[in-house]
Amino acid sequence: MSNSLRVAIAGLGTVGAGTIEALTRHRDLIARRGGRAVDIVAVSAKNRSKDRGISLDGFDWYDDPVSMAREADVDVVLELIGGEDGPAKAVCEAAIESGSHVVTANKALLAMRGNALAAAAESAGVSLSYEAAIAGGIPIVKALREGLAGNAITHVYGILNGTCNYILTEMRENRLSYETVLADAQKLGYAEAEPSVDVDGIDAAHKLALLSSLAYGTKVNFTGVYTEGIRKVALEDIDYAEEFGFRIKLLGSARMTENGLEQRVYPCMVSQSASIAHVEGAYNAVVARGDFVDDTMYQGRGAGAGPTASAVVADIIDLARGSSMPTFGMPAGQLADAPVSPIERHRGAYYIRLMVKDQPGVIAEVTAVFRDEAVSIETMLQRARSQTQAVPVVLTTHECEEAAMRRTLDRIEALDSVVEQPTMIRIETLT
Numbered sequence: 001m002s003n004s005l006r007v008a009i010a011g012l013g014t015v016g017a018g019t020i021e022a023l024t025r026h027r028d029l030i031a032r033r034g035g036r037a038v039d040i041v042a043v044s045a046k047n048r049s050k051d052r053g054i055s056l057d058g059f060d061w062y063d064d065p066v067s068m069a070r071e072a073d074v075d076v077v078l079e080l081i082g083g084e085d086g087p088a089k090a091v092c093e094a095a096i097e098s099g100s101h102v103v104t105a106n107k108a109l110l111a112m113r114g115n116a117l118a119a120a121a122e123s124a125g126v127s128l129s130y131e132a133a134i135a136g137g138i139p140i141v142k143a144l145r146e147g148l149a150g151n152a153i154t155h156v157y158g159i160l161n162g163t164c165n166y167i168l169t170e171m172r173e174n175r176l177s178y179e180t181v182l183a184d185a186q187k188l189g190y191a192e193a194e195p196s197v198d199v200d201g202i203d204a205a206h207k208l209a210l211l212s213s214l215a216y217g218t219k220v221n222f223t224g225v226y227t228e229g230i231r232k233v234a235l236e237d238i239d240y241a242e243e244f245g246f247r248i249k250l251l252g253s254a255r256m257t258e259n260g261l262e263q264r265v266y267p268c269m270v271s272q273s274a275s276i277a278h279v280e281g282a283y284n285a286v287v288a289r290g291d292f293v294d295d296t297m298y299q300g301r302g303a304g305a306g307p308t309a310s311a312v313v314a315d316i317i318d319l320a321r322g323s324s325m326p327t328f329g330m331p332a333g334q335l336a337d338a339p340v341s342p343i344e345r346h347r348g349a350y351y352i353r354l355m356v357k358d359q360p361g362v363i364a365e366v367t368a369v370f371r372d373e374a375v376s377i378e379t380m381l382q383r384a385r386s387q388t389q390a391v392p393v394v395l396t397t398h399e400c401e402e403a404a405m406r407r408t409l410d411r412i413e414a415l416d417s418v419v420e421q422p423t424m425i426r427i428e429t430l431t
């Protein structure tokens with residue numbers, strides 16, 4: 001066997017410790033698959049004395065991960081610290097400048113700085129690999145960059161955040177409110193104490209920006225992702241969704257349209273007959289549709305030590321084999337600057353829930369607004385009179401442009417008979 005592949009690891013948390021465990025347990029298997037041994041030679045984290053449940057014996061310790069990336073005599077630096085800036089960015093830049101390949105799990109960093117880092121890696125003749133950054137253990141980067149490379153991708157979408165999918169699943173299965181499930185998830189360690197990056201859809205948007213670039217050969221454009229999270233999803237909407245034959249999922253979806261690149265992350269209703277409707281709990285799934293292959297679907301664990309280590313080690317084995325891919329599937333200079341398709345141009349059907357005063361004439365007032373704005377109602381459901389003053393009116397529309405839907409809702413909200421801000425959830429047609 002030829003010389004071993006020498007690796008330095010910056011960050012020894014969930015992903016870093018998992019990676020050491022996998023590289024240690026499967027040392028022989030990895031060497032056979034990669035054609036040479038993989039040796040960890042240097043590591044860095046914040047707190048040297050922390051018990052990580054793994055042995056660091058035999059590895060050089062660095063207090064400063066950037067010095068490690070510059071000075072350690074290695075072929076590959078793993079950036080497993082996290083964050084869109086700070087030490088993570090500095091580690092990647094230092095490694096590239098020093099001629100080392102970089103493997104990272106950091107979607108925030110790549111979503112914000114992926115274009116510059118990809119160009120720098122290319123100039124330096126090194127790889128920037130990131131399989132663990134999108135949907136954890138699911139090999140979707142490999143699928144898009146290699147397995148589907150002969151297709152024009154026509155749609156890529158998925159459940160990209162396990163925390164949100166877990167919350168929505170628990171709400172539906174156990175009939176619990178968003179707040180109750182989030183609090184339980186925080187106690188169990190499934191959700192962060194400060195959950196906004198997950199529940200506001202930002203983490204899914206980071207991943208979608210990377211998927212779009214891989215799928216459509218465009219520059220990474222995170223600010224072009226229209227993003228809504230799951231905080232406003234109410235239990236009654238989950239119940240009505242079931243009644244209408246849908247399930248609510250936080251989906252990331254990217255399509256190239258005549259208006260430009262459409263990148264969306266929002267909670268939406270998907271048909272219960274769609275495979276993705278049945279991806280539950282903390283699982284992730286990605287569907288990539290190619291013009292020759294049609295739909296391909298990938299499902300698996302999107303987070304945790306095992307799945308992320310699986311992805312990081314796959315990237316390392318590629319490097320051991322001498323296999324190197326352009327970061328986003330083609331040379332950085334060929335990635336296009338696609339215009340952003342604004343959300344107002346989105347076309348689709350909508351679910352609307354209104355709380356209205358229980359009095360004659362209200363339905364006529366509401367439907368008149370829909371008629372005026374040329375938004376056609378498909379189904380309408382009015383619940384029997386309740387003890388309370390307001391009653392729900394729930395409807396779904398035929399496909400229309402979002403700008404028309406928004407105008408309709410603005411006018412409806414202004415009606416005296418409508419007592420709350422209307423709830424609007426998009427219905428996503430996936431076939």
Ligand SMILES: NC(=O)c1ccc[n+]([C@@H]2O[C@H](COP(=O)([O-])OP(=O)(O)OC[C@H]3O[C@@H](n4cnc5c(N)ncnc54)[C@H](OP(=O)(O)O)[C@@H]3O)[C@@H](O)[C@H]2O)c1
Pocket residue numbers: 010011012013014015016044045046047048050063064065080081082083087105106107108132133136302303304305308
């Ligand atoms: N966890 C997952 O399931 C998962 C899934 C996919 C992607 N990712 C991504 O993987 C990356 C790492 O996530 P993680 O969950 O492993 O994070 P983590 O458990 O919080 O670990 C972060 C590690 O970075 C070290 N660190 C922080 N600041 C540092 C500094 N200034 N210098 C040196 N080391 C520093 C920490 O040191 P100490 O241990 O000494 O504090 C810790 O070992 C992130 O980009 C994350 O988005 C994570």
